[in-house]
Amino acid sequence: MKETSANGFSRRDFLKGAAAGTMSIAALGALAGCAPAGGEAAKTMASTGEAAAEGSSYDVMGQLSTFNRGEAPDKVAATTAEEYIISKGDGVLSAGGGCDPLGITPADFMLNTPAWLGEAPVVDNVADTESCDVLVVGAGNAGTVAALRCAEAGKSVILAEMQTYDEYDEYACDMACYNNSLFLQKGTPEVDAMDVFNEYMRLSRGHAHQQLVRDYATRSGEMFDWMCTHIPAEYVEKYAKTSNYKGNENFNGNCCGQWSWPAMVQWRDEETNINMWPFVIRSVHSAFENAGGQMRWGYQGVVLVKDGEAVTGAIFQDVDGTYHQIDAKAVIMCAGDFGGNPDMRLDLSDQMRNLAWSYGADRTDVSAIGGMGRDGSGIKMCLWAGATMEGGPRAGQAAGVNGVPGFAFGGNWPCFGNDGKRFMNENVVKHGSNGFLDMLPEGFLMANVTDANWETYLSYQGFGHETMDRSSDYMVAEVRANMDAYVTGPDGFDVRAFSRFGKEYSTVYAADTLDELADIIGYAGEAKQNFLAEVERYNELCAKGHDDDWGCDPQSLFPIKDAPFFASFSTTGGNPSGGLCQHAAVCTDGGYRVLTGAKAPIAGLYAAGNNCGQRYGIQYATPTAGNSCGSALTSGFCAADSVIADLA
Structure with missing residues (x-):
């Protein structure tokens, strides 16, 4: 094994530089492998890959490391602490033990352009084209709020939804929105939004985007109050249940170091306990239309339209198979997660794939990884436009066994x-x-x-x-x-x-x-x-x-x-559950602008809801139940504000 990289840095130099913080990112990258990328190692990789492509197996045993295996046959182990200290010289750590890559071909491993993504479709038979200031793709929680917010700001807005009007349905009704008026008016103490922010960042181990999490902690109550002004008062009075607004009188707010707060509104009918939000949200759609917005029902997003590197609209297919183009100055993608797409779920959700593998299942088999959710089309449209997915681990919402079999009335029990x-x-x-x-x-x-x-x-x-x-x-x-x-x-x-x-x-x-x-x-x-x-x-x-x-x-x-x-x-059933939706999505900046791999905004393209990544980092968590919907709604609200400001 060689100790010096192709550009002259040794592993010893690397560790000294890393400790001092003096090495450039390029220099660190050059030391990522155990052997240089050129020379004999590159020839070995090429020949190994070629052999495998012809049907031969990879030489796995040939990959094993020889580090400290006879390299210094005269070396004698220290028998005292003093001898050991002398043997370490200046004390700088040395690294080793790695091995050369097998040279696995893309066909046998993974692709930068996965099979489920492929190339962006080309549509050359568009029946008609219309235009607007803001195009919102997806009329779920995030999209509905974003569209209404932009319309009220005087923008011409089209909201396109893949479901038809009569078939439209929503997943959930639980909304955690901190310091909303429904709670405060009933006497619930105001929550310190910075405590909320810090708890979510702690639970994400710092992997979430701080600005997005701060928006949720500080603006979700504002968003909810604003949204409720567009919902008939009788619906709010009858269906909006302020869960645990009285608090639990003997609970101190923190349990085993985990904070939780009362802030969840559930839209339920008392008699039937049915989820009423799919019905109530239609009043928000109506408010959007009353503000001058236009709905396009049954419009499945196909591909974004670009002018150079900027996004300038999107092409849709209606339920009859006809293609329509909508041009816009800004596009907000709110088309939902990829939990209902088996191939995307298999490739992107490393937690679910490897959880299946841990059960002895074939982690390349889509049937081993279940789940619910949307088709991932909004994420694919963003990726074709130059976006990148957030880094892993990408955990499914509630994937695996969710917990012990609690009582019907809930609670934590022995x-x-x-x-x-x-x-x-x-x-x-x-x-x-x-x-x-x-x-x-x-x-x-x-x-x-x-x-x-x-x-x-x-x-x-x-x-x-x-x-x-x-x-x-x-x-x-x-x-x-x-x-x-x-x-x-x-x-x-x-x-x-x-x-x-x-x-x-x-x-x-x-x-x-x-x-x-x-x-x-x-x-x-x-x-x-x-x-x-x-x-x-x-x-x-x-x-x-x-x-x-x-x-x-x-x-x-x-x-x-x-x-x-x-x-x-x-x-237990002995197999991991598929969980709920997937929160991993494309990278955005603090203004919900979709980013390229260079972390530069794609002009004209924004994302909210489950098209917007980095809201939860490593795993969905609930200091307050219902924050999936609450976070999605807030992201649509805040994304709209960024669009309004950018267009101004």
Whole structure:
């Protein structure tokens, strides 16, 4: 192995320079490989690749490193600390142990232009062309808000949506919007937006775009209040549920170092619990049209139109197959995620692909990676125009096992596994992928247990997806009635599951003794004895006020002592779930302008919602439930402001 790079830098020089911060990026890049790119290594790569292309296998064993394997046969290991220090000389670290590349051909590995992307389509039979100031692609949360905002600023705006008017539907109704008036008017304390910002950046480990996250933390309430002025007051009064606006009286705001705040509005019908947002958002579409905007229903985006490097519009295909061109001074892409595109999901979502691989599945098989979402067409249109995807890891929203089988009324509760023992800190589970929970084998039993004090215990728990909306009296009343009418025994009883939509119920099991509850769960023999002993141990930790075993937050240590005792349990299926939508998308600057690989804005092109990357960094997380929609709406609001300013 050679220690000097093609341009004369040694690894020793590299490490000295890196420590001092003196080497240029170009110099660092030159040292990325263990051998220089030219000379014998390049010849080896070429010949290896050619052989593989002809059907031969790659010489994997020939790739192994020889670092410190006979290179200094006379070397003697130090026997004392003093000898070792002398042997290290100036003490600068040395690197090694790498190997030459196999020279894998693009056909056998990966492509800068993936097969799912290909080349931009050429459409030469456009039936008609129209023009506007601002073209918004996608009439979901982000696009609808962006279009209305621009129209109110006096811009001529066309909002194109791939669904038809009569078929239009939306995914969700949960909107986390901090310091919105619906909460503040009910007496909810104002949240420090910088606390919100810092928590999201902490959860993203710094991978998210700070300006985009700050916009969400500081402007989501403003956006929501503005949006509600365009929704009939009777809809706001009837359907906008301010989840947990009263707060949980015994919760201090922080659990195991994770902050959560009440800020989520859910658009639900009380009687049916149906998601009303797909209906309510139509009033925002109407407000847009009343402001002079034009809707184009059934318009599937095909490709962006460019003049040189600038984007000047887009071409669409209607439901009859006819192509239409819309020219614009600015285009805001809000066409949604790629979760519904199996090929994009396979290539782009490294978390889901490798999660499948960790289960022994073929990670090149699209059927091994499920998911929901849009077709990714908006992202492809941006990439053809010169955009780049945000860097990884690209995690699917809630990919993998999302958590333990909680009660219908939510909450974090002691969780017991196959052997009857507690096996985790239940407090740290958040919406998203949950690490080792993704790795549980098929048939692994997980049981949540609580006692007669379940409702009191909820008052000590956080928000997010951890607990029921205790501010909605109709929810609390029905759940309380269900629980008061409990039936002991193995058949269980039904409890309304308000965390989902519609009139769904979950089975809860009750028993007069822990011994009987263990039988219902299915514990027998040693597992049953473990369970009973573990509950006793857990209660001792609750009395102590410190979880020595798993670190549960003291405010969430709820003893299991008073009959009746309740359980909710299930077994894992042995395969990772596909999760929800995908948040990874194209790179933008702080003004939602889409960027090239050189991080220069593409003139005329903007992105919001799930076309806008870097909003979550490594993984979706919920200090407040509903921030996927809240963040999307806010990004559309702020992207519109950037467009308005740029066009001015």
